[in-house]
Amino acid sequence: MSDNGAMSALAPTLKKAPSALALRPMRASDLDAVVLLEQQVYPHPWTRGNFADALAAGYHAQCVHQDTELCGYVVAMAGVEEAHLLNITVARALQGQGLGRVLWQHLCAWAPQVGAQCMWLEVRRSNVAAQAIYKHWGFETVGERKNYYPAGRGQREDAVVMGLTL
Template structure:
């Protein structure tokens, strides 16, 4: 996909590295955004494991966050979240672009992710960005009442020279 012009809603927002100090607000926002949220421990484990994580902030207010795991030759988008009142303004797509740009600069050749089959909004931004469905993980995510939901596996090639 070609470079996205920053959405007007991006004005005044800043991306910063996620530090321990952000973990409480991140875990709180996570509970507001997901039926099956990551725990505070999942985020602190991610930082300890050396995953790369950013917060999108407006002053001291948390607007969103992104977590990416880098491994030789590839990157894995583990979490992308925008605060519910700020969703639908183009921020998620733009935050995704920041992650893609970063992963490409690290030399990753592919960016992978999993998404719930039912998550139409997230699937829409990934498809718009150029991710292709490459597989299905059956019963990957928990659902209510001990049911499970399939994950769609998507990937985006990040070849050198591909325009942002």
């Protein structure tokens, strides 16, 4: 326990209030940093090709930086009267400091602009931390997708489908 306390005292913190950090569209030139951050956060990360495809498809993708350092990003897709949250990620060392909220508030402003009346997402059943945050933001569990995600060693993991009326 004391080790954890020592680590948290040394953990990187944001220099500014999260709301003071600007979001801007993700560009192809961001992908090296995006893929690196993605690999640091997820055991089964999106590939560079996944991000490149998202940009090529015109999905809504935004990055948040502190100075020149990438801190997080969000990728979402507009559909017919709905939006699909595909990826929301904050650098591991900066999680729990309000950056997710910055990304979420941005999505809440963007979604109505593209005519979305609801938003939905999939999350790994084991990712209870993210599910708690999504519930806090107002999402409810609306279903599941069996064996949706790769889980290593040839195994698969279910997705929990969550939805929110905007």
